[in-house]
Amino acid sequence: MLNSDFVVKKIIEKDFTFWSGVPCSILGDFINYTSESRDLHYISSSNEGESVAINSGLFLGNNKGIAVFQNSGLGNAINPLTSLVAINEIHAPLIMSMRGNHLGYVDEPQHQVMGSLSKKLLEEIGYSCFVLEGSPSDFEVFNEFLYSLEDLSSYPALLVNRKSIKNVSVSKNFESIDLENEQSKVRLDSQLLDLDPADLDVTKSEISRSDVITILCNNVSQNDIIVSTTGFTSRELAAISDRDRNFYMVGAMGCASAVALGIALARPRNRVFVLDGDGAALMRLGTLATIAKVGPKNLTHILLNNRKHESTGGQALSSRKDFSFARVAEISGYEDVATVSNGKQFQSILQSCNLDRLRFIEAYINSGTLEYLPRPKLSPKEVTLRFKESLIYDDGR
Numbered sequence: 204m205l206n207s208d209f210v211v212k213k214i215i216e217k218d219f220t221f222w223s224g225v226p227c228s229i230l231g232d233f234i235n236y237t238s239e240s241r242d243l244h245y246i247s248s249s250n251e252g253e254s255v256a257i258n259s260g261l262f263l264g265n266n267k268g269i270a271v272f273q274n275s276g277l278g279n280a281i282n283p284l285t286s287l288v289a290i291n292e293i294h295a296p297l298i299m300s301m302r303g304n305h306l307g308y309v310d311e312p313q314h315q316v317m318g319s320l321s322k323k324l325l326e327e328i329g330y331s332c333f334v335l336e337g338s339p340s341d342f343e344v345f346n347e348f349l350y351s352l353e354d355l356s357s358y359p360a361l362l363v364n365r366k367s368i369k370n371v372s373v374s375k376n377f378e379s380i381d382l383e384n385e386q387s388k389v390r391l392d393s394q395l396l397d398l399d400p401a402d403l404d405v406t407k408s409e410i411s412r413s414d415v416i417t418i419l420c421n422n423v424s425q426n427d428i429i430v431s432t433t434g435f436t437s438r439e440l441a442a443i444s445d446r447d448r449n450f451y452m453v454g455a456m457g458c459a460s461a462v463a464l465g466i467a468l469a470r471p472r473n474r475v476f477v478l479d480g481d482g483a484a485l486m487r488l489g490t491l492a493t494i495a496k497v498g499p500k501n502l503t504h505i506l507l508n509n510r511k512h513e514s515t516g517g518q519a520l521s522s523r524k525d526f527s528f529a530r531v532a533e534i535s536g537y538e539d540v541a542t543v544s545n546g547k548q549f550q551s552i553l554q555s556c557n558l559d560r561l562r563f564i565e566a567y568i569n570s571g572t573l574e575y576l577p578r579p580k581l582s583p584k585e586v587t588l589r590f591k592e593s594l595i596y597d598d599g600r
Contacts, residue, residue, distance in 0.1 A: 204337055204341070204367060205345060207236040207237075214349070215240075219296070221246070221261050221465075222246070224271030224298075225273070225276055227271075227302075232369070233271075246493065247493075249487075250487065250489060251280040252279045252455075254271075254280070255280045255458075257461045259291070259295055259462055260462040261469045262465075263462070263469070269298060272297075272300075274302055274317055274318065274321035277299065282456075285328060287454055287455035287462075289358075290453070290583040295358070299363065308365055321362075322334070331358060332360050333351070333359065335362065337367040408568055409544060412568050415505070416444075416478065418546055427448065427476065428449075428470065431478040433452045435572045437579065438579065440478065447590065448590065453583055457486030458490075459480075460477050460479050460490050462477075463477035464490070464493070468499060473594075473597070474503070481510060484528060491563075500561055502562070503556050505566060506528045528563075529563065539563070540564075541563070542565045542567065
């Protein structure tokens, strides 16, 4: 049986100092040890897919992250693992506990199906699975996993069965991303106060998606980073202003903000803007809570709201018409929250976006897109390589 401190220290030696995950009873003590380690930053994620997306952002920012969760949540992570990690060729290692009937242990019935499929699913995606069974061979298996962490073209997953990792005590005197921001005070932009979402009519908006993107691109510097959600948003950004530091999400709907969070953590001296969509944000609304708790002061979260899934034909959202993303951001704990419906408002807020606080801007936009809207010319892999290379000689870290 391997000790928690040994496992964590050896992985940290490979420069994986950002960890994120979701609780698991098998890995409960291990996750507690991880979150209490003074040598790394641990982010408690709202779901497994979010953890994968955060670590993808860290990789894009030329840093390293690792996700920790149980295989019961693998289904939640499959979408970003296939339509983000795989197609963009992102190094996103996993530590995953094995629920289900393994090594003679009869588990709860809800774990049986995924328990029998999880290793096969990961291998089908392209992951190499290193299985700890609580046997003398675990040390050798773990060393093979460590070696695979050095190969940034690999997809390693450490599968942890019961009684293969044990906890050891750890000092409570530690630094944590989560705890550092518990003491921060929320400051709301005056434009949000006394706002009644029912009074906001999308048909009265004076700006379109392309207007928002154009204004943003006219106000960013060469050092700034833009992450755009899937669909029309990434296609319009590529058409209006293709830049080395644009990262276009062509898949993993709902994960753009988590990817931006990872990049913001990896590049604290760079301003990071994420162009999110209303339908996409609803898919993974818990990420707003995660971002607010972590509180990166270099991140500006722009939510484009026309109250429809426009990229897929204009279908209605799952939310009520008076649903306010700004209110959710406010409750979650974003430091500055604002709503805009015209270019002048948006321009004014952008000019105040410095590296001093986490911001959320809900932009009410008209429907419609550019005529003859092209798709990004680069492949997802090429976008990844170009993005990472643009940051190599930057001092954003």
